Amino acid sequence: MRSQELIDKYLNFFKKKGHAVIPNVSLVPKNDPTVLFTTAGMHPLIPYLLGEKHPLGDKLVNVQKCIRTTDIDSVGDEFHLTFFEMLGNWSLGSYFKEESISWSFEFLTKELNIPLNRLAVSCFEGDKEVPKDEESALIWQKLGLAKDRIYFFGQEDNWWGPAGKTGPCGPDTEIFYWIGEGEPLPLKKSDQWVEIWNNVFMPYNKTADGRLELLKQKNVDTGMGVERTIAVLSGYKSVYETNVFYPLIDKLAEISKQKYEGDNVRIFRIISDHLKAAAFILNEGIEPSNVEQGYVIRRLIRRAIRYGKQLGLEKVFTPLLVDPICEIYQVDYLSLEEKKDFIKAQLIQEEEKFRKTLNQGLKKIERLRPAEINGHLVFDLYQTNGFPAEMFLEELKKRKIDYDPSLIIKEFEEEMKKHQLLSRAGSEHKFKGGLADHSEQATKYHTAAHLMLAALRIVLGDDVYQKGSNITAQRLRFDFSHPKKLTEEEIQQVEEIVNQKIKENLPVQVEEMSLDEAKRIGAMGVFEDRYGERVKVYLIGSLDAPFSREICGGPHVKSTGELGYFKIIKEESVSSGVRRIKAILS
Secondary structure: OOHHHHHHHHHHHHHHOOOEEOOOOOOOOOOOOOOOOOOOOOHHHHHHHOOOOOOOOOEEEEEEEEEOOOOHHHOOOOOOOOEEEEEEEEEEOOOOHHHHHHHHHHHHHHHOOOOHHHEEEEEEOOOOOOOOOHHHHHHHHHHOOOHHHEEEEOHHHHEEOOOOOOEEEEEEEEEEEEOOOOOOOOOOOOOOEEEEEEEEEEEEEEOOOOOEEEEEEEEEEEEEEHHHHHHHHOOOOOHHHOOOOHHHHHHHHHHHOOOOOOOHHHHHHHHHHHHHHHHHHHOOOOOOOOOHHHHHHHHHHHHHHHHHHHOOOOOOOHHHHHHHHHHHOOOOOHHHHHOHHHHHHHHHHHHHHHHHHHHHHHHHHHHOOHHHOOHHHHHHHHHHHOOOHHHHHHHHHHOOOOOOHHHHHHHHHHHHHHHHHHHHHHHHHHHOOOHHHOOHHHHHHHHHHHHHHHHHHHHHOOOOOEEEEEEOOOOEEEEEEOOOOOOHHHHHHHHHHHHHHHHOOOEEEEEEEEHHHHHHOOOEOOOOOOOOOEEEEEEEOOOOOOOEEEEOOOOOOOEHHHOOOEEEEEEEEEEOOEEEEEEEEO
């Protein structure tokens, strides 16, 4: 089975069950500073899982591109990936366990023709706060699954969420497929069981103090990995044998003049995965850097280059894999082809920079005396020059320098842990109270952003459009199109307009309408993103002549008088033609 065939089957099946297809959104979440990437299809739906009304209804389905870096060290095995596509269907208070499990069973056994004896499931065993999920187990039995194929596990295995520190969460039932030969062994007794689908039942919201409270509605959030599912259904032993990877494997074999076998298998997989993920992140317009999403791209590209050296690739090779990536995804991701030159240029620039870094590191190693070598020095070289620790040890081995690898690794890891603790502390401070938890203050800032955009267009002109935002409970950060620095007078004018509208205590109202209608009435929106057929438009002010009209998922305050006093604290350049404002409410 090819990826597009599975995607089409899935979307059509749930459309017949009354689900509306929603867009495949950006890999970089908007207005959610608590995460770097969209990690699951449910990510953009958090406001609706918490009770906001979705313009397309309470039954939804889509395929969503995702990035996950938590398993980066596992990439290279049969099934772990950094970039992948996730199929999902959702109930926003419409149906719950009975329909969700029954439809999953129907899709697997009727649409995909999976034999019942190749399936097993797990359910939540319960804890002090949430009871054992006997209900899901009974539904599976009623559908015909043998009792000895139903397992119960704890929080680590059968509980999902929240996506951040707070938010929707609940127990899940996971569905596994037996890829082995002969009679299946018990779940967890064999790695021949592969998870292909996860049905999460979300009646809970985790609060900032760690409590579980009941949501306004019982939700269902499901996820099925495209690559993993087409691999097992096609009888492949790994995702790298499927149509979304073998063109990359073939190209890598061609340029390296090496075969995809033996020790090379893991290397081919890591390079293919990492460069595909990097290409998709670059496609979002993000460039390699030492912070946030840019750091992830840099890490992926440099990791691919390091493994490329093991294949003898000593010259720039990363851009050579861009064409096959574009060909694989030419149906659904035309923007890859459109931004191909940019993606290649960034890869070339990063690879040249890293190869220079490696050469500098090698020169430093050449000057070292054996007595100077320890894990602290290795970490310093890694931190200041980006020189990988494993390459350092390889160089010592090549030069036949005596050293204690276990001691060096121990000292290096100690330094790394110190660095990670400092980074984590800074990150937690920076991202505390983000919009994902719908805190009262973050909601106020979200509404203030609408007022500020309208004010900017009044002061600077109609060429001002939103280019991005990052909202926490501490401040508003807003990027917009404008060719030059704002004057003190312009900043003051924007502040005065926003504060006047706050003083007027304007109502904040929402209307659902078609995308065409939203455009016709002049609603602002980031139109390079794909919206659904129907959208929510937030209007601030009177309905017949609102001060602000924006396509948005919410949440917002009920009236502007709740916001307090608005103050711009910084205005700066982000890139050519894009400015950034940081503002606070007091």
